[in-house]
Structures are given as structure tokens and as C-alpha cells.
Amino acid sequence: METCKICDKHFKNLKSLSTHLNTKHDLITKNYYDTYIKKDGEGNCNVCGKKTTYRNIGVGYLTNCSIECRNKDKTIKRDYWKGKSQPKEMVLKRVLNTDQIKKQKTLETTIVKRYGVSNITELESIKDKISSGNKGKILNRDHEWQKKIIESKKRNNTLKHSDETKQKISIKLNEYYTSNLNREKYISTSNNVDHFCGWYNGLYFRSSLELSFLIQNKDKVFTTCENNKYRIIYEKDNKQKSYYPDFTDNVFIYEIKPTTLLKFKDNQVKINQGFDLYGDKFKVITEKECPYIEKIKIFELIESGVVVVNENSLEKLKKYKY
Secondary structure, eight states: OEEOTTTOOEESSHHHHHHHHHHHSOOOHHHHHHHHTOOTTTTBOTTTOOBOOEEETTTEEOSOSSHHHHHHOTTSOOOTTTTOOOOHHHHHHHHHTSOHHHHHHHHHHHHHHHHSSSSGGGSHHHHHHHHHHHTTOOOOOOHHHHHHHHHHHHHTTOSSOOHHHHHHHHHHHHHHHHHTTTOOOOOOOOSOTTSOOEEETTEEESSHHHHHHHHHTTTSOOEEOOSGGGOEEEEETTEEEEEOOSEEOSSOEEEEOOGGGTTSTTHHHHHHHHHHHHGGGEEEEOTTTSOOOOHHHHHHHHHHTSEEEOHHHHHHHHHOOO
16 A cells, blocks of 8 residues: 555555656656655765666665676675576466567567677677587486476477478488598497497407308408498488498408398498499308308307407397307
């Protein structure tokens, strides 16, 4: 309840009082405040003493004349909101009362006007700041974090990429791999848990057939073909891709595949391109030319340390029928 100090009438809020002052007493709220409410010393900056701005009848005058003085004012309690969060009701009310689409368009218009881009992260200076700020940081995304991300994407209907986004990703990836065909392919342990893989005499194999080939030709000196010297470039669906054969003895280049996989996915295209590039020096080896080594023999080599495999590959080997 607010009371007019001129005529003692009562009003339910400051807005009603302000309207009354303007219509009945022909006063603006500043004049009324200066005459009936203003305290001694009010209206002067706490730091430098300069005049401050009148805000409204409820607030009165600001305590500081500028941001600089406000930052120097030791009477102001700092970090009031630090560690606190706004009530959910307040956040919901603000969201419901805000035209988010209009807000976003206004923001984009302002950014374009000031910086010439629709998103400020497109600026090279901002990219550098983000990159340097994130350098060396490793954030472990635990189960709870991942759960919250998925729930948020479900609420926003962004859990799956739109067809337009999928098309953009496809175009960008195709541009990247087409322009980086000369990249080196590094040998590492296979990520495919369905493969039997490991090391034999310093060479990495990715299947039991590759291991069988190396064992049965142990008198030859092989090197890997997984480097740019033996890279084969082929096209599929109007896209350029890179492919690497398996081994070479400096005379022939060997691609080792079981017959069941010769026509799997891009394999036939890769093999045909290998023949076009290397001719008779390109050899495709299947289980017909190189029968599988018996499991008992492989177990013996593993036990002796000649063949090195991880626990997963060992379990795979135990399940093989040959």
C-alpha cells in the first residue's frame, strides 16, 4: 500500500501512485521524490561525489555515477548471485514471456551489423580464443552428463540430425577426405572387436587369414603397405577414397581377403583398382591360395610369444571352428 504525501490518498502500488501524481498534482515522480522522499546526500556518487541518475520513485537515485565508480564502491556486496540459481518459477516465467524467435533474430541482426557475421564464433579472433582456452582440457563425459544431454535434445527435438544437417555433414566430410588423400595411414590396433588381430614378427595383422599367410610365407621378408607409397585412390558414388593393400615383399603387392568378403561393400572396386594400378604384381590371396593355419598351431605361437594378441582376440580364436 502506497500513500500520497500530498493528499494522503492510498494506492495499491507505486505505478498507481505515479499516475495519481501526474494527473492530480501535475508532478513528475522525480520532483515528488526530491520534495518528500529524498534523503540527505542521496543523488551523489558514493565514490567521486558526482551527480547520479534518478531511476524511479521506488529506487530513487543510483548510488554511483558510472560503472567505473560502481566497481570501486566497497559498500556494494559483490558476488551476490555466486553459487545461487534463480527459482524455476522465475526462469519459466521469463521464458514464457519472451518471444525467443524474435529475440534470436534481433541478436543475429545486431551481430551482423557490428561484426559482419551471423555468429560471432566465425571471427578468427574468437576462434583463436576458444581454441587456446580449450587447449589441453579433457572433460570426461560421465553417464549422468550424457543422460542430461540426451534429455535436453529430446525436449528440443534435436536428438537426431535433420536431413539438411546430414547433407551438410556429408558434403563437408567429402570435401575434407578428397582434399587430404595424401595423409599418412598410421598402423594401430584394430577398433573392430569382431576381428582377430595382433602382431607377428613386427607386422600387424587384422585377421586369422592374414596371420596364416604370414606364417606360411615366413621365409619371405614382408613390409606393410599401409603408407602413402602403396595408397590406391578409387571412386565410389562420385567420391574419391583411399585404400591400402596389406603386405608387400618388394616384388608383389598382396591383398588378403576371404572369398566371402571379396564383394563386400567397396572391396570389389578396391581390388579392380589395385589390378589397374599394379597389374600382375597385384595378388589377391584367399583361403584357396592360403589355407587357414590350425588353431593349435596359433595357440603354440601365442604361448611362445611369436604371435602377440590381446584378450579379446584370444577369446575370438577359441570360438573359431577350424
